[in-house]
Amino acid sequence: MSGVTGRTPDRPVPPDDQLVPDQPDQPDELERAVRESLRRQAELPRPLPVDPADRAIRRANRTLRRRTLTGVALAAVATVVVSTGVAQIGGGSTGPDSPVLIGDPLGPSTAVSVGPQPPAVGAVRAEADLIVGTSLGTTEGRQIELDGVGPVERAQRMADDTGWLLLGGATAAGRTLWSVGSDGTVGVLLAGAATIVAAPDGRRVAWRDGGQLHTAGVVAGQLVATAGTPVADGVEPVGVVGDTVLVRRDPQRPGVAGWRPAEGPPRDLDGSVRYVYGGRPDGRLVGQVVGGDGRSCLALLGPTGGVEGRPGCVPLGPDGHGAVSADGRWLLVNGPDGEAGAVLVDLDTLGKAPGVHPAGPPLTGAVAWAPPGTALYADRAGNLVRLRVDRVLAGDRGTSTSLAGAGPEHPPVVVTPSHP
Template sequence: MTEDELEQALRETFTRRVAVARPLAADPAGLAIRRADRARRRRTLAGVALAAVATVGVSTGIAQLGQQPGRPSHPTVVLGDPYASPLPDPTPALSVAPPNDVGRGEVDLILGAVLATASGQRLTLPDVGPAERAQRLPDGAGWAVVGAPTAAGRSLWVVLPHGAAHLLLAGARDIALSRDGRQVAWREGAELVAAGIVGTQVVAAARTPVPAGAVPVGFAGDAVLVRLDADQPGHALWRPARGPLKGGGDRATLRVYGTRPDGVVVAQVSAGTPRRPCLALLDPTRDLAPVRTGCGPTPSADGRGGVSADGRWLLVNGRAGGVDRALLVDLDRLGPTTTIRPAGPPVHGPVAWTPEGTAHYADALAGLVRIDVSRVLAGEEASGVPVAGLGDGQRPVPVGGGS
């Protein structure tokens, strides 16, 4: 091969090598993609691990909550602040009540859509609707107002001193409040719910399944008093901290009027021979076993009445001398020879006792009755006084609780 031919062959070899695209030993784009894939896989694995840890933690927490009796299993019908409705500022004068209004200066009154305070203020309650009962909240925090029953159920409102109304509960079948206004219980579907009231919020709700006819009727300390069946005697105590409601041994209690400050329940029971309605004090620490029973004049089946703030007096509907009356009972002397005094016309609606020991309620004619214990003991019966500012079919609703 000549020198010229060798040079030509070398040139052709180099030309072919240049024309062939050889892969790079290191591909930057591929390397970046592979690194990104690896990082993504690491983050995914880490996320899965964290999720697993969180799931275990939450599951453990749920298991622990499940082991703690009385914990809620699903949301309640609590509404709270989103439904707050600012109302007009209260006017300084109480213009709806006449000067001879027997409740003025002692108890607050709900007169239709107006809350007339004992101090002379007037708060308009356009959103609250007809009120079934109300009570003052502790420390001057306002009022708890339970609405009258409707097709949708009952409602619970908190009205603040400056006039703002906050809807706490709606659609509840029955609502019971504790004496101090710090606890509430209500029937919701097939469950009974108990919770605390803090400001304008319902907190720490606990639930328990209950029989179809069971409803809350009050509190004995931290325990909820439950009537098991509206058509049968018998009540039970539900202590949310101890678990679900259990039927107690009480099959004699017909009605509950309230509790004394020590938690003793004041009730109407079926007792005596032959069996008849009597009054009794029940011990909440012994499944509502009777402590004392008095079978004097027969208390009415309507169950209307109320216990005084100090727990000594019961004002209750009954019969005396063959006539329906509101009767005054000295609970400290309840027994076989209980003395019961006629006090006034029959009670219609709630009874509100003042801390000073006077009782107020509405009579059948929408008059307001004031019961002074000392006058009743002296043989004087009270009568109703008309109240201005009420519409047709309305009655004044006296507000219970301390100031």
């Protein structure tokens, strides 16, 4: 096409009436523009119609997204299945934030039957189980290594002595409740709960999680008949007596409520009640109440939670540490002055002139009452204190014994026996 003007010789000649006069030679601007455009397009790098690497990356990303979504869906289904199972077992209300109830054990821990041997601390090992470090020593002379169990704050024998309930201390992830079978098998019953308490007979536990208060029975190391109820902020379970969960409304003020799932929401006990230490054989509870003058007194609480009779005003500590003996006769509790130590109170004298006897160093946690009339607990130095009622009445005080592996940072944990 370059340099062409007028008509080409091989082009058919139109009739004379259709002839167009020849135009003078001039550059074809349109042709030049088209050529320039084609040249520029030819100079641009063209991508491959199909990039194998790009296709592989896109395919891998799609596969990863599908697997992620599938995993999330499976986790959601598992959560629904577990939650549904708990609801079917308990028949009570459980909130979406309730801790996971895990039925599968962690596996057997190292249970070493060492047979009869000299007790580690005189006659102590023959009267109560002890946890020192990661080892559980039983009254039968066995040593069970608690593999997979974190720091234990309290320990409780299960009903019928089928094993132990171990309550973990407070952590950033909440508290944990473990079960340990008589064969050493360890399982997680609760994880992530804000507060966990167990009944003295080992048949029931209660816990707080989010805006829900829960309780369940313990049978063969498993939680059964779970029930729940919504509670206000600040409400915490502080104990279990029989089928009643004791709840503190406000940790800064007196006021304890009792909750039985079959009877609806928690019902307030006497408004002056600060702590409940246990029960008497007739079913009445032993509690610390605050008198009109601000003094602490001991009182018996009837079935409706009201104070019965005239309280016996005994100077008591504000920490709530203390426990009633298995026969309901004695209360070992901290006195008003932390340095004065623990006192032994004869509950048969309530309503009269209460019999109060200095007993030993201050309590720091649970008290294990073992027959005949013997109590064990840990003191502030991490020593094990053992006292006998008859010796305290005679003027003696409990004796402290240091244990290998125990100390102020890692005190021994006395295992509360299961009392019917």
